Amino acid sequence: MINQSLLAKIHQKLPGFTANVNSASASIPIGVSNRHVHLSAGDIEALFGPGYQLTPFKELKQPGQYAAKECVMIVGPKGNITNVRVLGPARDKTQLEISKADCFVLGVKAPVRESGDLPDSADALLVGPAGHVHLKSQVICAQRHIHMNERDAQMLNVTNGQTVRVKTAGQRSLIFDEVVVRVKPSFALEFHIDTDEANAAGLKSNDSVFIVA
DSSP: OOOOHHHHHHHSSTTOOOOOOOHHHHOOEEEEEEEEEEEEEEHHHHHHOTTOOEEEEOOSSSSSSSSEEEEEEEEEEEEEEEEEEEEEEEEOOOOEEOHHHHHHHHHHHOOOOOTTTOOOOOEEEOOOOOOOEEEEEEEEEEEOOOOOOOHHHHHOOOOOTTTEHHHHSTTTTOOOEEEEEEOOOOOOOEEEEEHHHHHHOOOTTTOEEEEOO
């Protein structure tokens, strides 16, 4: 059950608005996502050399996902960003995820999209130690979302594809709207936001949020 003192703070901070925390709700850990790229097997070879395999560096909370030791450079019409982490394992299609702040640095207009929704997204150039790859409609700003499995979804009374609102705590407390629920048996419960959103709310990884009605 939700802490009643937290609920009281919500009411105090939001005069004129009643944010009812779901009675079945539980705290959801936050994962702050910095800019990163998911590479296809072909693009891994193009950037790092024939037959190259990614080197796992750190396991991520989502099972089977990891940060690799490998990094690349992003080049846009206006500027570039170095040391951009590659996440593994390899995917069917390369996808670069950046923040709106990164868009200004690079000079690209990446839309806010769910992962995999790439048509008519932005372009960029990736540069690695062995070559480069032109990304065409493969660059997005990730829509904030919550990963969870079926048990979590039942506990939180939500369904796959639903959009919800989540409440943060702390001195810069706010409510995030249009948060997409993503349900899959292999998912671990985690609320994903990018660095822009985390900085706006004064959040860091492993802080918690709650779904509100």
